[in-house]
Amino acid sequence: MLVIRADLVDEIVAHARRDHPNEACGVVAGPEGSDRPERFIPMVNAAALPDYPGFHHPETDTVRFGDTFYTWESKADLVLNRELDARGEAMVVIYHSHTKPGSEAYPSVIDEEIAQGFPDAHHVIVGMQDPTNPGPPDLRSYRMVDAALVEEDVEVVESYMFAHTGADAIPDKD
Numbered sequence: 001m002l003v004i005r006a007d008l009v010d011e012i013v014a015h016a017r018r019d020h021p022n023e024a025c026g027v028v029a030g031p032e033g034s035d036r037p038e039r040f041i042p043m044v045n046a047a048a049l050p051d052y053p054g055f056h057h058p059e060t061d062t063v064r065f066g067d068t069f070y071t072w073e074s075k076a077d078l079v080l081n082r083e084l085d086a087r088g089e090a091m092v093v094i095y096h097s098h099t100k101p102g103s104e105a106y107p108s109v110i111d112e113e114i115a116q117g118f119p120d121a122h123h124v125i126v127g128m129q130d131p132t133n134p135g136p137p138d139l140r141s142y143r144m145v146d147a148a149l150v151e152e153d154v155e156v157v158e159s160y161m162f163a164h165t166g167a168d169a170i171p172d173k174d
Contacts, residue, residue: 001153002122002141004028004037004093009156011040012126013137016097020131022048022066028093029084036160037092037122041080043072045096059109068103069110070096093141095124103129105140107149119144122152 008028016024025045028037046052048066055064055071062068072080084090094115098105105127107115115123127138142149 001155002037002093002124003155003157003160005160006156006158008037008040009139011042012095012124013139015042016126016128016137017131019045019048019097020128021099023068023070023097023099024126024128025070025072025094025096027080027091028095029087029089030092032088032090035092039089043076043080045070046073046076047071057110064110067099091118091121093122093124094118095126097126097128099128101129103127105138107142112149115142115144115149116147123149
């Protein structure tokens with residue numbers, strides 16, 4: 001189960017709304033080994049940049065750009081990983097949005113391939129087909145189980161206090 005603070009979900013959704021019609025992507029980092037998302041890190045979807053040549057996926061025989069695919073540049077990935085290492089953090093959540101009509105918050109073949117490189121992370125997909133809809137978008141989380149993404153429950157909390165997810169599950173003494 002993914003337990004995540006509401007303010008982090010709000011930031012993920014806001015990023016998805018800003019980047020629409022392209023897929024938004026990023027990370028929510030947390031202390032190494034904690035499984036607790038704490039720090040929102042939006043990334044630039046390199047597939048949405050004007051000079052992106054397109055990604056040809058041989059299995060689906062499609063060429064993908066930022067409206068149907070996300071990736072971040074290798075330099076940004078290197079910077080991110082160095083920063084996470086220096087802070088003793090890990091990628092607890094890797095998120096992206098799906099923006100095309102009919103492309104709901106379920107993993108694509110490409111999403112499954114990407115997730116295999118990050119088997120310990122929660123993989124969150126936000127269904128953002130209509131960014132003008134004021135209601136909450138469809139937000140789902142998946143984990144790698146036997147080389148496949150399997151949906152997991154998501155619990156959105158106001159605070160990790162009493163959520164039994166780490167040190168601040170113990171209340172302060174008066």
